[in-house]
Amino acid sequence: MCVTCGCGEGEVKIDGVAGHAHEHGHDHSHAQGDLHSHAPGVGQTRMVQIEQDILAKNNAYAQANRDKLAERGVFALNLVSSPGSGKTTLLCKTIDLLGSTSVAVIEGDQQTSQDADRICATGAPAIQINTGKGCHLDAHMVGHALQQLPLADGALLMIENVGNLVCPAAFDLGEAHKVVILSVTEGEDKPIKYPDMFRAASLMLLNKVDLLPHLTYDVDAAIAFARRVNPAIRVIQVSATSGQGMDEWLTYLRAGMARTAAARQQTVAVLKARVAALEAQLQQAKA
Known part of the structure; x- marks a missing residue:
């Protein structure tokens, strides 16, 4: 169950295949109880322990995802928002503007593959995770999806979470950053x-700003509310329709990819230096 709202996840499907219907080649445990628990009749102390166990297991899967992505130099983002904020439209436009940049997408929805189909129509590879009654993605699901997703080394990975501003906050998927999308058709006080x-x-990302002339929306208030709860949060005003702010968004993505690639190169250099040092020691020992 979700540790935040108590919903059950039901049958998870990845690209239409039930997540627990067959054996997988992944290298982590696959206990049927992972990330599922039931609240009725459970005392508060026990419930807290269950929640801690669920999040601990999720964090272990998330770290495994993060390590694998780092090894391949993949910059991963977890896109979160309310339903209808424009995530998928923004993703499609972003992929189009990035041109030859290698991008892959994991789509999270309770049902249907419509969003993944839209992404695939852009030419980018996408995997659909259907969470059933679940209200968010978790790191275990994402780990399975990564095994099937054609993901190039050095690529940009966008994970579009289930539309929900509550539960995804608690679940690390192995991403570099969470990016929250707030559309101007929602209240300024959402943050x-x-x-x-x-x-x-x-x-x-303050999205759909092309609609501002038709709305009574206080942009400054929305940003102030966001920075009241998170003083360090960066804000970019964007519109996939008009193109406003898209250059700044693409610059953010390219900078993240460059940092990730540099970190990978540094890790490789350190490992090569270590191997060279060990080989030198071995030669000295033989001399």
């Missing part, structure tokens, strides 16, 4: 109503 999500995010 203080759902503070955990905005506190967990590194970047807020």
